[in-house]
Amino acid sequence: MQEVARQLGVTHRALRFYEDKGLIEPERVGSMRIYSRRDVGRMQLILRGKRLGFSLREIQEFLDLYDADPEHVEQMIRLAGRVRERLLDLEKQQVALEETIRELRQIEHDAMARVKTARGR
DNA sequence: TTTCTGACA
DNA sequence: TGTCAGAA
Incomplete structure (x- = not known):
């Protein structure tokens, strides 16, 4: 095993x-x-x-359909739907990540600017 | 809450 | 192997 x-x-x-x-x-x-x-x-x-990135629960639904539906028609329809949801989710995360990156860059920039000021340059 | 992992019998 | 406790 x-x-x-x-x-x-x-x-x-x-x-x-x-x-x-x-x-x-x-x-x-x-x-x-x-x-x-x-x-x-x-x-x-x-x-x-x-x-x-699918949950085990989603994967299980998919596998159950695979058994229940020999033509896999319903399965493909559902799969396409899930994939669409997943893509939307990832795209939202992408936007959120980009925002976080911009914010961090701004903080870094500001911090360095202060260092330069403090050193009197 | 989900997805595991470790430990014990 | 089965099961419980706990980590992430």
Whole structure:
């Protein structure tokens, strides 16, 4: 099992966490977990979703649809919607970041100006 | 609150 | 392995 975790670049604890959340459901042999190719595939989708900033909850909805809708039509519609929301969110953050950067630059500028004044230059 | 991690049995 | 406490 540490093999699957290492291969995916996550800890076994994270795999357990995703299982608890219902994102993956590895087969059990006794108390041991068997991760199928399907589980590994789902994990890769989960990791990708995480990289793109989606919550596990959103990722779970997406995975559920993947199972429920063989044509993936509804899934793609929902996905496109989520992606749009995510983009809007990131764009807002971008604006906020730019504002923060401008403010910090101004503070730096003012601070240096005072130093020069204090030194009598 | 969400997403984990560490530790203990 | 399961579970609880806690970090970020």
